[in-house]
Amino acid sequence: MAKEIRLNAFEMNCVAHQSPGLWRHPRDRSRDYRRLDYWTGLAKTLERGLFDGLFLADVLGVYDVYGGTPDAALRNATQIPVNDPLLLVPAMANVTRHLGFGVTATLSYEAPFPFARRMSTLDHLTEGRIGWNVVTGYLDSAARALGRTGQNAHDDRYAIADDYMEVVYKLWEGSWAEDAVVADAAHGVFTRPEGVRRVSHTSAHHRLDAIHLSEPSPQRTPVLYQAGTSPAGRAFAGRHAECVFMSGPSKTVIAPRVAAVRAAAAAAGRDPAEIRIFALMTVIVAPTDAEAAAKLAEYRHYASLEGALTLMSGWTGVDFAALDPDQIVEHVDREAGRSALENITRADPSRRWTVREVAEHVAIGGIGPVLVGSPATVADALEGWVDETGIDGFNLAFVVRPETFEDVADLLVPELQRRGRYKRAYAPGTLREKLFGAGRALTAPDHPAARHRWHLAPTDTAPAEPALPA
């Protein structure tokens, strides 16, 4: 049986995310990113389209590599201003029942203890629909904002991240036994104290001696997403990630990356088939191919090349403002672990890309590929991606919001359903159960979070009475 295709929406609590300049489009509502009704409306649209989740990107710094200042980023609203993503979730959860929420949080800059509580709180309030996109941070400006002189070295970041994961696993899974909370009004016992342990952790990076503040939530550890594609990032994903976001220009480029992530999971002792992999994609769909092409042409009218190069400079560490627009980009040095430029130029390795052509490419959908066409045309392409690469679905960026997602929900999803490649209703349960099946609310037994989980021994005796006469 052909694999079901899964969809995530890729969003950010800012004006210009992956399609710089499109905030100027007359139908675009990006200026409303500050308003709850934009987000609640979007959440309802996505749930109508049976999206698995809404994935919220984040960055704690500003794109100031282009021209060496934040000016271009500010002018183009290139992911600045950018508000906190976590605070969008409760309002959206309140108007939906099934949609999952994958929030990006940079573990480099918040202590594990309050962060773990934030995620537990979200898992409670959403009734188990929360995911965490684990990010170690990639902008020097973010490090400076936190009082540091610069970022940690790339590979160090992952060692620190491993240690951070160990701490939050202990808090989420190991501090409270699954059956610690009894809420026994008759005996006056809310939590059995013997079911709660203090987490002690001492390492070079993190020190902690505390009980987790939240009782066990439906999923305990949020569903873990990761997007690193460097060797260190891929190994980290192999150890921790349950879902992986990937961006690549073509099926040919993506397929070995998919295999590499699954191999990394196997190397970490986990079931490689268990990793759900989502490829970044932008879909412009209309009733006919001609209408879709016209829509793209209309969108292009609002694209900002300066905004595109501002993004590219941040992603690559290369100041594109210093380059001639007609310069060939293959000559540009790239930092290790940054594959943004490669993701574009490898779409057509026979071609030599100029700076301007790169900017034109990035201006619609960022570094991800763009599919344009009728529902049948786009569905054909998406099926090809899934069947030929081993991915599980797509992380869909928007061009005009929320129009892009409305088009997907109303035009593309019915076509995929007709083909038997898309669900007709949500599965019950938590986000993890929707992704991995019934009874799977918690991380799999082969996941490193699972080994911290414990139960109190069954007991026939009633809990002790309070010590004081009450």
Place this chain on the structure above:
Amino acid sequence: MAKEIRLNAFEMNCVAHQSPGLWRHPRDRSRDYRRLDYWTGLAKTLERGLFDGLFLADVLGVYDVYGGTPDAALRNATQIPVNDPLLLVPAMANVTRHLGFGVTATLSYEAPFPFARRMSTLDHLTEGRIGWNVVTGYLDSAARALGRTGQNAHDDRYAIADDYMEVVYKLWEGSWAEDAVVADAAHGVFTRPEGVRRVSHTSAHHRLDAIHLSEPSPQRTPVLYQAGTSPAGRAFAGRHAECVFMSGPSKTVIAPRVAAVRAAAAAAGRDPAEIRIFALMTVIVAPTDAEAAAKLAEYRHYASLEGALTLMSGWTGVDFAALDPDQIVEHVDREAGRSALENITRADPSRRWTVREVAEHVAIGGIGPVLVGSPATVADALEGWVDETGIDGFNLAFVVRPETFEDVADLLVPELQRRGRYKRAYAPGTLREKLFGAGRALTAPDHPAARHRWHLAPTDTAPAEPALPA
């Protein structure tokens, strides 16, 4: 004209807040603190009752002074489990239009940069209805949870807090000019770069070099609440607070404290009349005095004395488990700056309180006084408090949730309105405008946050075109 009485609701994202044991009451919904529908229902009730705000307490540690372990706190759900308060706000804001939200956040444990963005995000999403209760932390367990060996010394905490405030004022008020964002689609300029400044701050406690990530929100600096009653805490409130929460057992005890807070504001060069002061109070109201008394008697049946002493031990630093229940508490040493015990015993200075009597007192409404009676009886008493002490209103704790607040909205508020002592509709605008009047969305000119605010010079020239051909 008699002063209008203002009401806040005092809540916490946990099971047992100020009335230990009452979670066992058959009508109590405390177990539902994890559910969004509890909070959205509560917010609607409070808006029906024209409350100015919902004040959310928080603590990042566990009450482990009683018996030297967290066991009693766990058994009684004494503010543990406790979830993050900020994440409740967006869902409640989405179902209300006027209710304000005062959230507690402990500045000792989060870097100013991400914290400032969180609050700006909330101010945007609530359209200017956010307040911040500035707390420096009082539990050693919280310090240990963040990897420290203990808390900073009490007075040091306020010096560090002053420095923290300076950083967040710079971020909220000084980084973006009021008119930096133009969202000019025709010229392709979202933000005028010359309207955004980098905040540089270097001190012994905080180091920062960054632009604030959020554009100016309706209030910029959230409405600032403070509750410290020590000399250092009061001086801090005089410098920064726009609203002060206070707890005291009687009008006689409260009146000089009110005067002292206003004097501290004057000493800091601010208008003392501008501080809105709310006294902690628990109200048990029913159609008649007899019915209210019966209600209190019924509530008492569910109170937990162990839970009460667990709270008292945390608030005072004294292990009440080591004391005889019939011991007189005047003999107990108290730490400087902790007035919890004093707040109880001074209710009746002629009386000698035993540990058990203190527990019985705390078990309903915590350290605050309790008013029981018909709407007329309670309104008489509240009017007396406001008229004889100079406070502006009350911070109302619950006994049974949400019943306590429903009773206030449905029985007490109409009585206060009949007397002309309570608003009949919300004033328009932000929380700060509701508290201080029209046109007052931003902090007053004499507030230290205000001096960081700036505007771009008016210009007749259009913003510059983007540098690249777009």
